[in-house]
Amino acid sequence: MKQLSVIIPMYNVEPYVDRCICSLEDQDIPRDEYEIICINDGSPDDSRGVIKRMQKEFDNIILIDQENQGVSRARNNGIEKATGRYLMFIDPDDYVDSKSFGKVLKNASEKNAQVSILGFTFLYQDGSVRKCIFNEKYISDVHVGIRTYFLIRADGLTDPDRMVAVLFETEFMNRNKLRYLPNVPYLEDGEFIARILCLAERCIFDGSSFYQRTTRPGSATNSELYRSEKSIRGFLLAAVNLRRFQQEPNLKEEQRIFLNHPICKFVLLTLNSALQKPYMKNYKKIRELLFNNSYRRIELKGVEKPYNYYVHIYNSFMPAFLISALVKEIKQIVKRFFGR
DSSP, X not given: OEEEEXXXXXXXXXXXXXXXXXXXXXXXXXXXXXXXXXXXXXXSSSHHHHHHHHHTTOTTEEEEEEOSOOHHHHHHHHHHHOOEEEEEEOOTTOEEOTTOHHHHHHHHHHTTOSEEEOOEEEEOTTSOEEEEEOOGGGTTSXXXXXXXXXXXXXXXXXXXXXXXXEEEEHHHHHHTTOOOOTTOOSSHHHHHHHHHHHHOSOEEEOOSOOEEEOOOTTSGGGSGGGGSHHHHHHHHHHHHHHHHHHTOTTOOXXXXXXXXXXXXXXXXXXXXXXXXXXXXXXHHHHHHHHHHTTOSSOOOTTOOTXXXXXXXXXXXOTTHHHHHHHHHHHHHHHHHHHOO
């Protein structure tokens, strides 16, 4: 068995994928001990051609071609192909530190970790460092997944969900049939990591630099995708799927309570999409979507900050979100005409 399977979905990343692959090849474990699985998600550029050329130099690169189905299905196809003891997701416009695989694999193996949270650096478009998240203060202990979920949020980030820069035990993922939920085009990582950490019993933090996250124009996180009709329905689909998962008979009560938090998050994300013009039309349409999926109220137990505040508003006076949008618009008008 190989030690590691690295999974890379590709769509319109021709200028970046060479750097990503080169960083994965500049490592401190033998190449025959890990594989790099590249999934060409029907990319219209020459991302596939870049990989075909690199395969001539590196024999541990596997190329999978599929019609365009989105990043979730691409990563799922990569999981199915993976043969490593551990698996890791990398975005093709990002890269990892050189000579870094040996340490993170050794740490995971020695602590028998199902999930390893690795060091994560945000870079500006010019390559300068925006922020480092290494979680050094948590490295001494092994944590259950639910605690890990909230430890990741300890620095005040409201939405730090990510699947990159995380090492997963493949057997744990397969035994629990953990796969991405398709048709969630934005923030799909949040739904998936919630289910993973709900079940995980042994999670660790690495505490040092590993993953370099770049910023580029045109990526999903820098697009108008968030407020699209597709994303709105994806948020609702995520909430519904997490509620279905919450009813699994093997879950403990504390796990069911924990899931109220990510469920709440995706319900509020769905409703938040109403805060755009035309307000009343969008609000009515989205409220109907939520009510038709039995979300007239959200279960509050287990919901942490900042979402617990908004749950009270949602449950007691749902139109308050619409009022918030109108107040925001009025403030913008006052500022535009009166400068304050």
